[in-house]
Amino acid sequence: MSKLGLITKGFVKENPTFVLVLGMCPTLATTTSAMNGLEMGLATMFVLILSNIVISLIAPLVPDKVHIPVYIVVIATFVTVLQLLMQAFVPDVYKTLGLFIPLIVVNCIVLGRAEAFANRNSALDSALDGIGIGIGFTLSLTVIGLVREILGSGSAFGFKFLPSDGILAFVMAPGAFLVLGYLMVLFNKIAKK
Amino acid sequence: MALCLTAVCLLCSAILGVVYAVTFEPIKAAARANLEQSLSEVVPQGCTVNTDADSREMEGVEYQCYEAVDAEGNPCATAVSSTVNGFGGSLTVLVGVMRDGSVCATKVLSHSETPGLGAKCEDSSSAFVKQFEGFDPSVKKLSVRKDGGDVDAITASTITSRAYTLAIENAVKLMKKKEADDE
Numbered sequence: 001m002s003k004l005g006l007i008t009k010g011f012v013k014e015n016p017t018f019v020l021v022l023g024m025c026p027t028l029a030t031t032t033s034a035m036n037g038l039e040m041g042l043a044t045m046f047v048l049i050l051s052n053i054v055i056s057l058i059a060p061l062v063p064d065k066v067h068i069p070v071y072i073v074v075i076a077t078f079v080t081v082l083q084l085l086m087q088a089f090v091p092d093v094y095k096t097l098g099l100f101i102p103l104i105v106v107n108c109i110v111l112g113r114a115e116a117f118a119n120r121n122s123a124l125d126s127a128l129d130g131i132g133i134g135i136g137f138t139l140s141l142t143v144i145g146l147v148r149e150i151l152g153s154g155s156a157f158g159f160k161f162l163p164s165d166g167i168l169a170f171v172m173a174p175g176a177f178l179v180l181g182y183l184m185v186l187f188n189k190i191a192k193k
Numbered sequence: 194m195a196l197c198l199t200a201v202c203l204l205c206s207a208i209l210g211v212v213y214a215v216t217f218e219p220i221k222a223a224a225r226a227n228l229e230q231s232l233s234e235v236v237p238q239g240c241t242v243n244t245d246a247d248s249r250e251m252e253g254v255e256y257q258c259y260e261a262v263d264a265e266g267n268p269c270a271t272a273v274s275s276t277v278n279g280f281g282g283s284l285t286v287l288v289g290v291m292r293d294g295s296v297c298a299t300k301v302l303s304h305s306e307t308p309g310l311g312a313k314c315e316d317s318s319s320a321f322v323k324q325f326e327g328f329d330p331s332v333k334k335l336s337v338r339k340d341g342g343d344v345d346a347i348t349a350s351t352i353t354s355r356a357y358t359l360a361i362e363n364a365v366k367l368m369k370k371k372e373a374d375d376e
Contacts (some may be wrong), residue, residue, distance in 0.1 A: 019313070058201070058251065061197065062197055063194045065194055066194050066197060066198045069198055073201050074201065076205075077205040080209055081212045084216040084220070086217060087220045087254055088223060089223075091223040136373065152309065165309070168310070171308050171309040
């Protein structure tokens, strides 16, 4: 597969949210607004790229029996690093995402890419895979967040264009499932053509 | 096998140790800046707030008090961090209480209220939060209209509004008790 193909496959063909349907917990919980979705996507991408690189480098040295604990330790380290950095330099973003940052450790996308891709490919390819899947995840979360924000709060990226509040259900959990479901149908319909 | 796992864990802990040490000061500074910002929002303009908390107890609940002094150095108000049970968990409100017992301004420090409903109490520019600016409990009654008071609740969030009002009431009560204790 070409280097460019490694990146772009994460956008549509192997889109983590709409096609692989991985990492649903942060997808549903953090997409109350477009900005939150974008921030969560970027945070996951940071961890994904770094853990993919490191895991592809150490994979040949790790005995098969302990590979999952080793991968988890590596991922957890990067997540904690991210958490500390965010607390120190972007405390406002950290406050909104809060609980969901530590939960990146158990995000299926990160461990899934380590298992399915990084442990049998070169560091460069793994980094590109991380970028591709990361961008795909970020875009999906931003779109879900944008739709929920427009319908639920009458604003987009914090910019208010409706004087009233919008349909409250879309900001809450049921709206997350509805928007995700309809977007998934739409995405797969368009992607199949 | 065990050796590999041990090595990975050691290496990772070392990395974490370094990052922790590097970010320790900035995290503390960020938390402090955040507190200072919140404190300055609930006391009258031109006042300086002491960021060292003075912890007080009333009816088994701990409150953090921050004393504020005006330009001449006279004590003018106290910012009280007051925690109550909201609709979705603890609701912590920072209440600026003037020397005469009236409320200067309020601000939510942390909450877990329903997004879109009770979470509106977080918006400092909303009418709900604004109504407490200069609220004098000796003239108006500190409880929501549904309970016969003078506080307009957030639509469809009476429980959050009640909790918010209670947090303010507790802060005012605490200051009254402090005054009585001091005399």
